[in-house]
Amino acid sequence: MQDMKSVxxxxxxxxxxxxxxxxxxxxxxLGALLIERKARLGSKVLMTANGRCNFTKDIxxxxxxxxxxxxxxxxxxxxxxxxxxxxxxxxxxxxxMPVRRMADGRMFPADGKAxxxxxxxxxxxxxxxxxxLTNCAVRAIRKNKGEDDFTISTPHFDLKARNxxxxxxxxxxxxxxxxxxGQRFAAELGHRLVPYRPGLIGLETAxxxxxxxxxxxxxxxxxxxVKDASGRMLFDYKGEVDCERFGLSGAAIYNAERFLEHxxxxxxxxxxxxxxxxxxxxxxxxxxxDLRPRPLKESIVTIGGVDLSEINPAxxxxxxxxxxxxxxxxxxIDGPTGGYNLTLAFATARKAVVSVAASRARR
Ligand SMILES: Cc1cc2nc3c(=O)[nH]c(=O)nc-3n(C[C@H](O)[C@H](O)[C@H](O)COP(=O)(O)OP(=O)(O)OC[C@H]3O[C@@H](n4cnc5c(N)ncnc54)[C@H](O)[C@@H]3O)c2cc1C
Numbered sequence: 001m002q003d004m005k006s007v008x009x010x011x012x013x014x015x016x017x018x019x020x021x022x023x024x025x026x027x028x029x030l031g032a033l034l035i036e037r038k039a040r041l042g043s044k045v046l047m048t049a050n051g052r053c054n055f056t057k058d059i060x061x062x063x064x065x066x067x068x069x070x071x072x073x074x075x076x077x078x079x080x081x082x083x084x085x086x087x088x089x090x091x092x093x094x095x096x097m098p099v100r101r102m103a104d105g106r107m108f109p110a111d112g113k114a115x116x117x118x119x120x121x122x123x124x125x126x127x128x129x130x131x132x133l134t135n136c137a138v139r140a141i142r143k144n145k146g147e148d149d150f151t152i153s154t155p156h157f158d159l160k161a162r163n164x165x166x167x168x169x170x171x172x173x174x175x176x177x178x179x180x181x182g183q184r185f186a187a188e189l190g191h192r193l194v195p196y197r198p199g200l201i202g203l204e205t206a207x208x209x210x211x212x213x214x215x216x217x218x219x220x221x222x223x224x225x226v227k228d229a230s231g232r233m234l235f236d237y238k239g240e241v242d243c244e245r246f247g248l249s250g251a252a253i254y255n256a257e258r259f260l261e262h263x264x265x266x267x268x269x270x271x272x273x274x275x276x277x278x279x280x281x282x283x284x285x286x287x288x289x290d291l292r293p294r295p296l297k298e299s300i301v302t303i304g305g306v307d308l309s310e311i312n313p314a315x316x317x318x319x320x321x322x323x324x325x326x327x328x329x330x331x332x333i334d335g336p337t338g339g340y341n342l343t344l345a346f347a348t349a350r351k352a353v354v355s356v357a358a359s360r361a362r363r
Contacts, residue, residue, distance in 0.1 A: 170301060170330070189320065200301050235259040325355065329345065
């Protein structure tokens with residue numbers, strides 16, 4: 001196609017990572033095009049924290065990285081140190097978005113509305129005239145043979161881009177548009193995928209001690225602990241526990257389940273472990289493996305995705321395909337609940353775009 005349009009960077013996916021990436025690209029005067037399959041940007045961001053959007057956690061980068069654990073801290077250290085929570089907070093404040101800090105450092109827009117976060121991005125991208133294609137699901141990404149660019153196929157037309165940033169998210173809540181396309185594109189370009197697991201998810205139990213309280217939230221007096229067969233504490237988190245018709249959910253349950261899931265991923269047995277949960281004056285103890293996680297599609301975050309060993313942490317660029325970058329949940333990264341996952345999306349997006357800007361400057 002002779003008159004095919006070409007951009008410096010095509011950002012695939014207008015979620016948390018894609019919107020942030022487009023904002024950084026505008027700041028760096030990098031010709032970017034943002035492509036989103038849904039009619040509007042940020043569908044999943046609108047759902048975050050029950051529509052309130054816990055957009056980061058106001059803690060030092062070292063502590064943030066330590067909380068991630070499971071070897072991800074090494075991969076994410078540069079991205080987080082260069083875009084720490086403080087910088088994200090200041091960034092939103094500079095967009096005239098008042099913020100609210102909770103005692104534990106969790107940050108929200110002051111009006112408690114996730115829509116305010118999405119609008120802040122929308123206004124910034126409008127003012128900086130970043131072109132956005134909505135209602136447009138990318139079908140395929142091809143590296144052009146013998147050329148320094150990519151062809152991006154949409155249902156309507158093809159586009160050329162010198163660099164591509166895949167920011168298409170994980171695979172939970174597929175109605176928000178995150179259906180695993182980016183992982184498929186990565187695999188088609190030669191990348192290995194780590195199998196999916198639910199990251200932060202509720203646990204099923206028919207225990208009447210829990211189900212009789214269905215609908216009750218224990219925001220300030222919840223706790224979840226994981227102990228080994230000798231009663232040694234392996235994990236302890238004080239935070240919200242919610243009783244549901246299906247069983248248990250809330251921050252403490254999600255983080256305990258994330259701990260168990262990562263043990264399983266490391267090939268460690270969780271058969272002998274117990275999960276002890278407090279909600280108000282109630283205490284329940286289960287064998288960790290007796291509680292079934294809810295389905296992956298209900299998970300807050302997806303464990304698994306594009307294998308980190310094939311991505312350069314200093315640039316977020318593929319080690320296999322020059323000019324191909326990744327940001328956010330499409331990669332095999334996942335944080336605890338509490339603002340970590342949006343922070344990861346923002347920080348990796350920034351890292352990728354800054355790297356593209358640096359590579360352009362070298363040309
Ligand atoms: C219920 C819920 C509550 C949460 N609460 C919080 C919270 O309070 N704090 C926090 O830090 N994290 C929270 N998270 C996690 C957080 O929302 C995600 O980790 C984050 O949105 C990931 O950002 P992302 O940009 O990688 O993916 P997403 O935000 O999912 O964005 C991906 C985008 O790519 C688009 N896309 C996909 N395929 C294509 C394609 N082929 N072509 C074009 N576009 C495509 C999708 O439509 C989507 O808009 C929550 C998640 C859920 C589900």
